Amino acid sequence: MTNPMEQKLAALNIILPPSVMPAANYVPYTVSGNQVFVSGTLPMKDGKPQDIGKLGKEFTIEQGQQTAKLCGINILAHLKAACGGDLSRVKKVIRLGVFVNSAAGFTDQPKVANGVSDMMVEIFGEAGKHARFAVGVSELPFGVAVEVDGTFEIV
Secondary structure: OOOHHHHHHHHOOOOOOOOOOOOOOOOOEEEEOOEEEEEEEOOEEOOEEOOEOOEOOOEOHHHHHHHHHHHHHHHHHHHHHHOOOOHHHEEEEEEEEEEEEEOOOOOOHHHHHHHHHHHHHHHHHHHHOOEEEEEEEOOOHHHEOEEEEEEEEEO
């Protein structure tokens, strides 16, 4: 029988990439007790950074939401690895941190963050509701538009 979380991801047309090690001196996630801390995750696809630029300049809010969702998909790949390949072990999305590469005067970071927040609730239901911050920054690694980190409770 197929895992219910895998069925839900398939129904949402979400395909998780493999969890890959970062190129710098840190790990993609750390498990401590029943919590998983996922490092800041970029909008990577096929090993390449996507969506280079700033919100309010090169990207609209809606495009930023899709970028945030891509970061979330990559977070889920790391979370799945942390759970031994079984996302049904996720009990709660505790917190998401969303960094938005923002042009001067751009103040809609929370709207951009909704891209990943809405996806977590869509996937995990009530357990996907989480605390969050969304902040504007002047630059992000590789010039990407969004970076997201997260904390999860697992069983």
